[in-house]
Amino acid sequence: QEAEHVSMETGSKRCGHTSKLGKKAFARLQLDSSSSDSDELSPSDEDDADGTDLPACTPLAAFLSFKQEAEQRRTSQHHLETAAKITDSPLVAVMSHLLTFLEQYSHFQQLQQQADQYRVQLKRHRVQHRRQMKALRASYRQRLKDKKSIITSLEEAFSQQQTQSPQSEVESLYGLQSERSRLRGELRLLHSQLEQKDKDRYSRIQAFQQQIDELKGCIEEREEELSRLRTASGATDSEKRVLCLTAENESLKQSLSVTQGLLQQLSTIPSQSSNMIMKENENLRSRVQQLEMSLQQRAEQLSNLERHSEASEWRRGEELRKREDRVRELQLELDRERAKDPVVKYVTQTVEVESPATLKHLNKVRQKNEVLSEKLGHQNERCKQLEEQIRKSDEYSCNLQHKQIAAYEREISSLREQLLREIGHLEERKEEAVKAAASCSAEHFQNLQDQFFGLQKRLTSLPPTLRSMKTDYASLRSQVRNFSDFYGSAINEAKKQISAAITEMSEANKDLLEKYRKEVALRRKYHEQLVELKNIRVLCRVKPVLKEDQHEEGQSVVVTPDPNNESSLTILNKGKDRIFELDKVFQPQATQEEFQEIEPLVTSCIDGYHVCIFAYGQTGSGKTYTMEGSVENPGINKRALKQLFNVIEDRKDMWSYSVTVSSVEIYNEVLDLLSKDGEKLDIKINPDGTGQLHVPGLRVIEVRNFQHIKKILATARRNRVTFGTQMNQHSSRSHALLCVTVEGIDLATGSKTTKLNLVDLAGSERVWKSGAEGERLKEAQNINRSLLALGDVIQALRARQTHIPFRNSRLTYLLQDSLGKGSKTVMVVQVSALESNLGETLCSLKFAQRVCKVELGPAARKIE
Numbered sequence: 001q002e003a004e005h006v007s008m009e010t011g012s013k014r015c016g017h018t019s020k021l022g023k024k025a026f027a028r029l030q031l032d033s034s035s036s037d038s039d040e041l042s043p044s045d046e047d048d049a050d051g052t053d054l055p056a057c058t059p060l061a062a063f064l065s066f067k068q069e070a071e072q073r074r075t076s077q078h079h080l081e082t083a084a085k086i087t088d089s090p091l092v093a094v095m096s097h098l099l100t101f102l103e104q105y106s107h108f109q110q111l112q113q114q115a116d117q118y119r120v121q122l123k124r125h126r127v128q129h130r131r132q133m134k135a136l137r138a139s140y141r142q143r144l145k146d147k148k149s150i151i152t153s154l155e156e157a158f159s160q161q162q163t164q165s166p167q168s169e170v171e172s173l174y175g176l177q178s179e180r181s182r183l184r185g186e187l188r189l190l191h192s193q194l195e196q197k198d199k200d201r202y203s204r205i206q207a208f209q210q211q212i213d214e215l216k217g218c219i220e221e222r223e224e225e226l227s228r229l230r231t232a233s234g235a236t237d238s239e240k241r242v243l244c245l246t247a248e249n250e251s252l253k254q255s256l257s258v259t260q261g262l263l264q265q266l267s268t269i270p271s272q273s274s275n276m277i278m279k280e281n282e283n284l285r286s287r288v289q290q291l292e293m294s295l296q297q298r299a300e301q302l303s304n305l306e307r308h309s310e311a312s313e314w315r316r317g318e319e320l321r322k323r324e325d326r327v328r329e330l331q332l333e334l335d336r337e338r339a340k341d342p343v344v345k346y347v348t349q350t351v352e353v354e355s356p357a358t359l360k361h362l363n364k365v366r367q368k369n370e371v372l373s374e375k376l377g378h379q380n381e382r383c384k385q386l387e388e389q390i391r392k393s394d395e396y397s398c399n400l401q402h403k404q405i406a407a408y409e410r411e412i413s414s415l416r417e418q419l420l421r422e423i424g425h426l427e428e429r430k431e432e433a434v435k436a437a438a439s440c441s442a443e444h445f446q447n448l449q450d451q452f453f454g455l456q457k458r459l460t461s462l463p464p465t466l467r468s469m470k471t472d473y474a475s476l477r478s479q480v481r482n483f484s485d486f487y488g489s490a491i492n493e494a495k496k497q498i499s500a501a502i503t504e505m506s507e508a509n510k511d512l513l514e515k516y517r518k519e520v521a522l523r524r525k526y527h528e529q530l531v532e533l534k535n536i537r538v539l540c541r542v543k544p545v546l547k548e549d550q551h552e553e554g555q556s557v558v559v560t561p562d563p564n565n566e567s568s569l570t571i572l573n574k575g576k577d578r579i580f581e582l583d584k585v586f587q588p589q590a591t592q593e594e595f596q597e598i599e600p601l602v603t604s605c606i607d608g609y610h611v612c613i614f615a616y617g618q619t620g621s622g623k624t625y626t627m628e629g630s631v632e633n634p635g636i637n638k639r640a641l642k643q644l645f646n647v648i649e650d651r652k653d654m655w656s657y658s659v660t661v662s663s664v665e666i667y668n669e670v671l672d673l674l675s676k677d678g679e680k681l682d683i684k685i686n687p688d689g690t691g692q693l694h695v696p697g698l699r700v701i702e703v704r705n706f707q708h709i710k711k712i713l714a715t716a717r718r719n720r721v722t723f724g725t726q727m728n729q730h731s732s733r734s735h736a737l738l739c740v741t742v743e744g745i746d747l748a749t750g751s752k753t754t755k756l757n758l759v760d761l762a763g764s765e766r767v768w769k770s771g772a773e774g775e776r777l778k779e780a781q782n783i784n785r786s787l788l789a790l791g792d793v794i795q796a797l798r799a800r801q802t803h804i805p806f807r808n809s810r811l812t813y814l815l816q817d818s819l820g821k822g823s824k825t826v827m828v829v830q831v832s833a834l835e836s837n838l839g840e841t842l843c844s845l846k847f848a849q850r851v852c853k854v855e856l857g858p859a860a861r862k863i864e
């Protein structure tokens with residue numbers, strides 16, 4: 001409860017802090033934007049803004065603050081989840097969830113209000129943006145108009161230039177220069193405007209930077225607090241606070257990074273636009289410079305032309321003047337000569353008549369006159385030529401002027417076209433930039449709007465859930481309030497009850513244990529009495545299913561030992577379960593070590609009882625495995641003899657024992673397994689008068705120790721007849737009988753002799769199944785006959801007949817001592833678990849049950 005209380009407190013504190021932060025951000029942003037925003041609202045926008053007392057701020061700031069709130073809400077939920085994990089109680093976890101939702105509810109309410117305000121602000125901002133865009137477009141249009149007017153004025157200037165004289169051209173050049181200076185002034189103005197814009201942008205960036213610094217300060221504060229709380233040891237509240245603060249710091253960092261990202265975006269957008277404007281201005285400047293240069297060139301050309309025309313005019317004037325002077329001179333001379341004419345005529349007439357000297361003079365004058373007239377003709381011709389030259393030069397200068405003007409015109413028109421293209425291009429680029437900026441801002445607003453709508457939807461869907469959870473929470477809270485008391489008292493009560501029950505139980509257990517011990521002792525006593533009376537025990541071992549046994553695929557297991565009752569086994573026959581009760585059933589997975597049942601029998605053997613252990617069962621069911629075993633897993637034979645030597649060792653102070661061993665094989669005939677000559681033997685009654693059976697010629701070896709007997713067993717095993725059948729690859733085709741005779745001399749009283757027969761019978765088999773033919777068939781028939789005789793003996797013993805047919809077979813004849821009255825016998829019936837062997841398994845188990853019912857009577861010590 002305390003944990004939840006603390007988390008609630010921290011949550012509310014966090015809320016307060018966040019709202020403070022939000023307000024701070026709003027105030028700051030208001031400083032940036034209110035001056036330009038507040039006076040541009042349309043009436044409809046003002047209507048929208050009615051009822052909200054929050055200052056106007058940019059949607060970006062609103063969005064950031066909103067995001068921050070959402071992050072904090074998420075982290076607070078995470079803290080409560082962590083708290084629930086710590087307290088490790090489902091009820092407290094539910095409580096914490098409810099608390100989270102309550103906290104969220106209050107957050108959502110605040111957020112809803114903020115969302116409304118943000119929407120209004122968004123609208124305002126959109127209107128403002130539209131206006132800004134409109135103004136921008138208008139300013140661009142105005143500037144375009146200005147440029148067009150400049151071009152038209154230039155055109156007019158050029159057209160005037162065409163009509164004007166060189167003097168007027170010079171004047172228009174002056175006009176153009178003044179136009180150029182005016183344009184320069186305009187450019188300067190634009191530049192200053194741009195600088196102003198840059199300054200504004202810089203101040204806005206500064207404001208954002210300040211905001212970021214503040215956020216960083218907040219984070220540092222939180223981190224300090226966090227480290228302070230971390231140093232405080234082991235307080236759960238502090239840990240929670242630490243977790244809360246860590247999460248807050250994370251969210252603050254996130255919002256900081258978001259703000260920085262947006263700041264970068266903001267800083268890049270204006271710089272892009274300013275870059276564009278700068279570029280444009282640069283282009284315009286270079287264009288103006290080009291124009292100026294071309295104007296200057298044209299002015300220079302015009303002045304050159306002027307100078308050239310002036311010079312040619314002057315030359316022409318000079319030439320004309322000279323010619324006029326010369327014509328005048330010649331005219332005067334001509335006039336003078338004409339004026340002299342009557343005197344000469346008279347003289348001539350006089351000369352012709354009167355004097356050869358006069359005639360000579362006359363000829364001279366005439367010649368002179370001819371020369372002069374010739375000179376005059378030349379002069380006239382020269383005058384004509386000069387006139388022609390003047391006319392040509394006039395024509396040339398006129399052509400030159402026209403051509404140059406046409407070239408200028410062409411140049412001007414091409415320049416004008418180029419300028420128009422440039423302007424068109426610039427206009428297009430401007431339009432594109434404006435469109436891109438508009439689409440970008442529209443997209444941005446669309447995104448923001450989508451986000452707001454999404455959040456709004458979420459907010460609208462949450463309140464009903466929150467309401468229901470709130471009611472649940474209230475009821476649970478009241479329950480939880482009383483829960484700790486109730487829980488404590490219930491636990492105390494339960495503890496008391498449990499301790500009482502434990503004491504009661506322990507007392508009852510003591511009684512039960514006592515009773516159980518008594519029961520166990522009684523059971524053991526009765527069992528021993530029963531064994532004493534019955535003296536034949538039947539053990540069953542189920543062979544595990546080996547790979548080589550599965551000749552057919554999909555064979556099912558039909559033999560199942562009862563896991564709860566170690567003397568019962570179930571056979572599934574034709575869909576029905578048949579239960580067999582025996583003295584003990586060993587599971588398929590039973591190991592060789594589990595055959596401790598034989599240990600007391602070995603001790604009985606030393607104590608003077610005749611003991612017989614024999615294995616019976618279908619061929620390949622594991623008889624030899626159980627009796628002999630392998631080198632790694634020795635069977636009953638080795639274990640029994642080891643036990644025998646152990647007991648002898650224990651009793652060596654009071655008893656002196658000698659152990660002899662013989663081994664026979666009943667394979668059609670009786671054969672000695674310990675001699676190599678393979679001589680056939682016969683069973684006879686001992687002529688010593690004890691009435692016991694013996695086999696004359698049988699090799700009997702005295703055994704010194706256990707190691708010695710291991711070698712003897714190996715020899716017997718080697719000499720045994722085995723062949724492969726379909727049922728067993730190493731089928732023992734004979735009954736093997738290991739006969740151990742123990743002669744014990746009581747060092748105090750006298751001596752006694754006992755026998756331990758360990759018998760591995762040949763397997764009962766169905767001839768058709770084992771595939772026996774010829775010699776094997778004969779063997780099988782012999783085996784089956786001797787086993788039949790064993791069955792008859794068992795039947796007779798069970799029926800307590802006076803005549804027991806021991807002599808019907810060599811096997812029963814040899815086992816007469818061990819199966820007869822007063823002996824202790826253990827039969828290990830081996831069965832296969834597979835369905836294919838069900839028939840043999842049933843036969844073996846039926847035989848085992850018959851043996852179970854046999855009573856050999858109380859065992860008798862054979863003491864001499």
Ligand SMILES: Nc1ncnc2c1ncn2[C@@H]1O[C@H](COP(=O)(O)OP(=O)(O)OP(=O)(O)O)[C@@H](O)[C@H]1O
Pocket residue numbers: 542543544546588617618619620621622623624625626728730731732733761762763764830
């Ligand atoms: N409990 C067991 N665990 C592992 N292998 C076993 C087990 N019982 C029998 N086998 C294996 O099954 C095979 C047949 O066993 P075994 O020769 O002992 O049968 P058998 O009853 O003596 O047959 P037969 O009567 O034909 O001589 C052997 O290879 C043996 O190792």
